[in-house]
Amino acid sequence: MPGKITLQAEPCPVARALDVIGDRWSLLIVRNAFDGMGRFGDFQKGLGIAKNILSDRLHKLQLQGILEAVPATDGSAYQDYVLTAKGEALFTLIVSLRQWGEEYLFDKNEPRSLLLEKQSGKAIPKMEARSANGRKLNASNTLVRKIDR
Amino acid sequence: MPGKITLQAEPCPVARALDVIGDRWSLLIVRNAFDGMGRFGDFQKGLGIAKNILSDRLHKLQLQGILEAVPATDGSAYQDYVLTAKGEALFTLIVSLRQWGEEYLFDKNEPRSLLLEKQSGKAIPKMEARSANGRKLNASNTLVRKIDR
DNA sequence: CCGTATCCATTCCGATACTG
DNA sequence: CAGTATCGGAATGGATACGG
Numbered sequence: 109m110p111g112k113i114t115l116q117a118e119p120c121p122v123a124r125a126l127d128v129i130g131d132r133w134s135l136l137i138v139r140n141a142f143d144g145m146g147r148f149g150d151f152q153k154g155l156g157i158a159k160n161i162l163s164d165r166l167h168k169l170q171l172q173g174i175l176e177a178v179p180a181t182d183g184s185a186y187q188d189y190v191l192t193a194k195g196e197a198l199f200t201l202i203v204s205l206r207q208w209g210e211e212y213l214f215d216k217n218e219p220r221s222l223l224l225e226k227q228s229g230k231a232i233p234k235m236e237a238r239s240a241n242g243r244k245l246n247a248s249n250t251l252v253r254k255i256d257r
Numbered sequence: 258m259p260g261k262i263t264l265q266a267e268p269c270p271v272a273r274a275l276d277v278i279g280d281r282w283s284l285l286i287v288r289n290a291f292d293g294m295g296r297f298g299d300f301q302k303g304l305g306i307a308k309n310i311l312s313d314r315l316h317k318l319q320l321q322g323i324l325e326a327v328p329a330t331d332g333s334a335y336q337d338y339v340l341t342a343k344g345e346a347l348f349t350l351i352v353s354l355r356q357w358g359e360e361y362l363f364d365k366n367e368p369r370s371l372l373l374e375k376q377s378g379k380a381i382p383k384m385e386a387r388s389a390n391g392r393k394l395n396a397s398n399t400l401v402r403k404i405d406r
Numbered sequence: 407c408c409g410t411a412t413c414c415a416t417t418c419c420g421a422t423a424c425t426g
Numbered sequence: 427c428a429g430t431a432t433c434g435g436a437a438t439g440g441a442t443a444c445g446g
Contacts, residue, residue: 112281112416112417112438112439113305113439113440116362119368119369119370120288120355120358120369120370121354121355121356121357121358121359121362121363121369121370122284122285122288122351122354122355122358123285123358124358124362124363125354125355125357125358125362126281126284126285126354127281128362130279130280130281130284131279131280131281131418132275132276132279132280132418132419133419135271135275135279136271136272136275139269139271142396143396143401147427147428148427148428148429149427149428152428156262157419157420158418158419158420158421159420159421159422159428159429159430160419160420160421160429160430160431160432161418161419161420162429163428163429163430164418166429173361184427184428185426185427185428186427186428186429187428191396194361196395196396197357197360197361198357199386199394199395199396200353200356200357200383200384200385200386201350201353201354201357202271203353203386203394204349204350204352204353204384205270205271205274205275205350206269206270206271206274207270207349208270208274208346208347208349208350209269209270209271209272209273209274210270211346212322212343212346213265213270213273213274213277214270214273219268220268220269220270221268221269221270221401221402221403222401222402223399223400223401224399224400224401224402225388225389225392225394225398225399225400226398226399226400227388227392227398228388228389228390230388230389232386232387232388232394232399233387233388233389234349235349235353235384235385235386235387236349236384237348237349237352237381237384238381238382238384239374239376239377239379239381239382240374240377240379240382241377243374243376245348245352245374245381246345246348247291247292247340247345247348249374249375249376250372250373250374250375250381251372251373251374251375252292252370252371252372252373253370253371253373254370261418261419261420261436261437262419262420280438281438281439282438282439296407296408297407297408297409298407298408298409301408306439306440307438307439307440307441308408308409308410308440308441308442309409309410309411309412309439309440309441310438310439310440311409312408312409312410313438315409333407333408334407334408334446335407335408335409336408
């Protein structure tokens, strides 16, 4: 009896996170929500996603507490989907994805969308992991301790 | 004629990145590669992934230039799968995933694996996006410029 | 031990029709 | 416009058999 296996019992936070947002569409919906998008039809047209899939993902993201449905601001009978704190916390993840994609998935002069600081209009410097002492970290100077507590 | 649509023509780096590594297993394989794992059987047992799927993902990750197959160090006739520079660059993304998962997907005292700095043995502080001037960034003080160049 | 190939169930996804 | 329902095809995934 095949079928998907849940990773929610895994002790690794990476595995659990991927179980929640590791699919084709969820993070794209979140990305658009960061850009201020909130309406069903805007997600649907903006992403080119099928409506039934969008409906399913919006429900799952609400179940996970990443999005929240609030009454639409335009007075219509419908809803806006807005990020919760848990959803807002995905900002660094989205920026990581964006910066990796920018560096490795585009040809030299290929058109792309850019993330800028509003105040200065300048591009965002590459994020990096640092230790408490400010040392730059990579795989070779870090270590995963298998289990804890 | 249904089926998957490629996002590789998208001008958004987030979309392209998700098209490459936005699935259930690819980043878990990369995570284990960061931990020094390199052999087919180790991935298979360590992840609990079906062998055919693992075989498929290893091929795709090689096609993408994220993993590279090298002769096994133990003198066997087989291969080790090691990260390329493009793959190593996924480190910040994995750390972002891990830190989000740690904060939002575990109960208070639930066992989990932890990422530590080797030298100090201490946990890695939360990564954050900052502007060139050191200002802390979030969705409200950044902006995506639709197209460029 | 390393991987590929095959089988089958489940999931994903796109298209479309439909309700309110 | 917002969302659900249904259909068919494609991709995913687990189990297992098989050859190197």
